[in-house]
Amino acid sequence: MNLTIKKKYLQDAIQAVTHAITSRTVIPILSGLKFDVEDNKVVLTGSNSDITIQTAIHAMIEDVEIISYAQPGSIVLPIPHFSEIIKKLPDETVHIEVQDNFKTVITSGKAVFTIYGQSSEEYPQIPIQENDDPLLLKGKQLETLIKQTVFAVSPTETRPILTGVHVSFEHNSIVFTATDSHRLALRSFPIDTADVSERESVVIPGKNLQELTKLITDPEATIKISFLHNQILFAFNETYFLSRLLTGNYPDTSRLIPTEKETTIHAFTKDLIQTIERADLLSSRDQNNVIRLDTLGDNMLEISSNSPEIGNVEEQLEAIAIEGEPLKISFSSRYMLDTLKTIDSERIQIDFTGTMRPFVIRTPEDENILQLILPVRTF
Amino acid sequence: MNLTIKKKYLQDAIQAVTHAITSRTVIPILSGLKFDVEDNKVVLTGSNSDITIQTAIHAMIEDVEIISYAQPGSIVLPIPHFSEIIKKLPDETVHIEVQDNFKTVITSGKAVFTIYGQSSEEYPQIPIQENDDPLLLKGKQLETLIKQTVFAVSPTETRPILTGVHVSFEHNSIVFTATDSHRLALRSFPIDTADVSERESVVIPGKNLQELTKLITDPEATIKISFLHNQILFAFNETYFLSRLLTGNYPDTSRLIPTEKETTIHAFTKDLIQTIERADLLSSRDQNNVIRLDTLGDNMLEISSNSPEIGNVEEQLEAIAIEGEPLKISFSSRYMLDTLKTIDSERIQIDFTGTMRPFVIRTPEDENILQLILPVRTF
Numbered sequence: 087m088n089l090t091i092k093k094k095y096l097q098d099a100i101q102a103v104t105h106a107i108t109s110r111t112v113i114p115i116l117s118g119l120k121f122d123v124e125d126n127k128v129v130l131t132g133s134n135s136d137i138t139i140q141t142a143i144h145a146m147i148e149d150v151e152i153i154s155y156a157q158p159g160s161i162v163l164p165i166p167h168f169s170e171i172i173k174k175l176p177d178e179t180v181h182i183e184v185q186d187n188f189k190t191v192i193t194s195g196k197a198v199f200t201i202y203g204q205s206s207e208e209y210p211q212i213p214i215q216e217n218d219d220p221l222l223l224k225g226k227q228l229e230t231l232i233k234q235t236v237f238a239v240s241p242t243e244t245r246p247i248l249t250g251v252h253v254s255f256e257h258n259s260i261v262f263t264a265t266d267s268h269r270l271a272l273r274s275f276p277i278d279t280a281d282v283s284e285r286e287s288v289v290i291p292g293k294n295l296q297e298l299t300k301l302i303t304d305p306e307a308t309i310k311i312s313f314l315h316n317q318i319l320f321a322f323n324e325t326y327f328l329s330r331l332l333t334g335n336y337p338d339t340s341r342l343i344p345t346e347k348e349t350t351i352h353a354f355t356k357d358l359i360q361t362i363e364r365a366d367l368l369s370s371r372d373q374n375n376v377i378r379l380d381t382l383g384d385n386m387l388e389i390s391s392n393s394p395e396i397g398n399v400e401e402q403l404e405a406i407a408i409e410g411e412p413l414k415i416s417f418s419s420r421y422m423l424d425t426l427k428t429i430d431s432e433r434i435q436i437d438f439t440g441t442m443r444p445f446v447i448r449t450p451e452d453e454n455i456l457q458l459i460l461p462v463r464t465f
Numbered sequence: 466m467n468l469t470i471k472k473k474y475l476q477d478a479i480q481a482v483t484h485a486i487t488s489r490t491v492i493p494i495l496s497g498l499k500f501d502v503e504d505n506k507v508v509l510t511g512s513n514s515d516i517t518i519q520t521a522i523h524a525m526i527e528d529v530e531i532i533s534y535a536q537p538g539s540i541v542l543p544i545p546h547f548s549e550i551i552k553k554l555p556d557e558t559v560h561i562e563v564q565d566n567f568k569t570v571i572t573s574g575k576a577v578f579t580i581y582g583q584s585s586e587e588y589p590q591i592p593i594q595e596n597d598d599p600l601l602l603k604g605k606q607l608e609t610l611i612k613q614t615v616f617a618v619s620p621t622e623t624r625p626i627l628t629g630v631h632v633s634f635e636h637n638s639i640v641f642t643a644t645d646s647h648r649l650a651l652r653s654f655p656i657d658t659a660d661v662s663e664r665e666s667v668v669i670p671g672k673n674l675q676e677l678t679k680l681i682t683d684p685e686a687t688i689k690i691s692f693l694h695n696q697i698l699f700a701f702n703e704t705y706f707l708s709r710l711l712t713g714n715y716p717d718t719s720r721l722i723p724t725e726k727e728t729t730i731h732a733f734t735k736d737l738i739q740t741i742e743r744a745d746l747l748s749s750r751d752q753n754n755v756i757r758l759d760t761l762g763d764n765m766l767e768i769s770s771n772s773p774e775i776g777n778v779e780e781q782l783e784a785i786a787i788e789g790e791p792l793k794i795s796f797s798s799r800y801m802l803d804t805l806k807t808i809d810s811e812r813i814q815i816d817f818t819g820t821m822r823p824f825v826i827r828t829p830e831d832e833n834i835l836q837l838i839l840p841v842r843t844f
Binding site for chain 2: 170171403
């Protein structure tokens, strides 16, 4: 194997696949990066038990020569050493040559590095095969689906299925749902390119989706999603992101969503965030950061909290409108802030059905977002 | 106590004194911030067993009214709650009123916070008294004295005196010295404003000096240094920084500094840093990151390292000049990088006296800096 390549492209590709590489792996060779040189491209692969990331660098990109010499071959190189070396090279071009016994010589400017690789024959076979009719989403859509739901997955393994985001299909829409059983986040997008009504739902580990969003840098890129046996494959630009799926039955969350409402508050998102952030400062850490909301009349709200031994805070806030019954309710400031901070809309609407029923946060512009929080009993 | 003050000034002052406040204190009241309102200023104090920081906000700053109402009084307020509340207040102005039982009401815009303070009579008396003839330094000078020495203090308490920076006076210069017994950093500045030959030397804990540099934001500010019994006081702008001193005899380091040289290397600082950073990547972690330097002739150097099981690197570098005997020497890349990164000079000079003797790093422009590193025996 022998390769002369522009450093910058190699560095970016290494950075992408190292998201999947960890030194804490039960299969030692997976702590390395698989490096395949073909005639007109280089393919890098990183993997752990949860995700596999593979990316290719082509010899020519838009008439610019990225790879000036390539003699095919394959090797597994140690991480983080290989990525740190490439990052610090003195010259714009790097030459990589594999010699006997997987000894790999990396030359750039006057610097000559020799590192010991491993045989790529030891590396597990990870078949990456797209569906014939993958589902298509824009980068921005997938990012929104993830961002507006993934924060609500359960952080604990008490019910492992709840650590994932449920991906389902309804009325030609794709629906992402997450819940830790105290709150629920739901985001959908209509899909007009394919009939999705026959597709089965899957559950993707939340932390894998968080890694995936780090790789989606182009909001306009087309993401091709393939549903495989026990796995899901995201393909975009020259990158593949393969994630395992969670097995088990995801709970039916549709019955949690109230169909009626007694009080509706319309407010400016930013004002509400700032007032709740102040109440959060003196919310009791022992009681899940519970804060209180009271309607006052004249479209005024009062948001308050009380932390025994430290102090309390009360603040009045003018809503855009308050409709329906007067309300006193308590809830977690953290859950409310998590939700409000993922909403891009300037205004929000909150529908309450009494003090002890879950309440629903929506935006007036976009019916595809629904956030639900269970109140805390304090009265 | 009753106060109306511009939030921004209060927030900056709180930020300064909280550098001295920790929740891990054996005297519980020191986990709070002492807040004294006088007729025309507010004085904030934070303290732990090591350092005390006190800062004042005057009613008028350059014809701008900072404090619009003040009724004197004193209270100790809980940290981090008080600082977090001030930071998040909705309005530019804040009103603070102490009511019965040290209940403190903080009002800004429509937000009303109540927090429970403590009696300032419980707070330890910390006398802050400047010398009649304090030593004067510019902010930039003190920052340089600290920055170019403090990294070399010992990180361990094996010899507690070495965790401090030795401050002494020689030939009308102030001299900062730090050593962990493997390396030594020395920086001096001539002082022409006062006769310092009679002053006694002191040893200041290195971590306290690191806290002090965070507060020195104005390079042109005059720092007044007072030498007190077992303590040292730095006064600048409206701030006092009081540090305890270390007791014990600081070793005589002058005999460590070689008076002769066999080989001198002149090099560009940035080139040398980058080459050593690359060698550092494959220096052995088990052996204190040792790297090797060989002179080659024609003003060329070779810098190399070898990490068993990972690999090795060799790089040639053109020096500005190499004088004297050929040289092969090994040393810690980390020590060398710590030193080179504190040097602002474009060029450096390294004087060697053979493979096993300490070598000295200087700059051609400034004779007040001297850095010494002990080599590692590898031959």
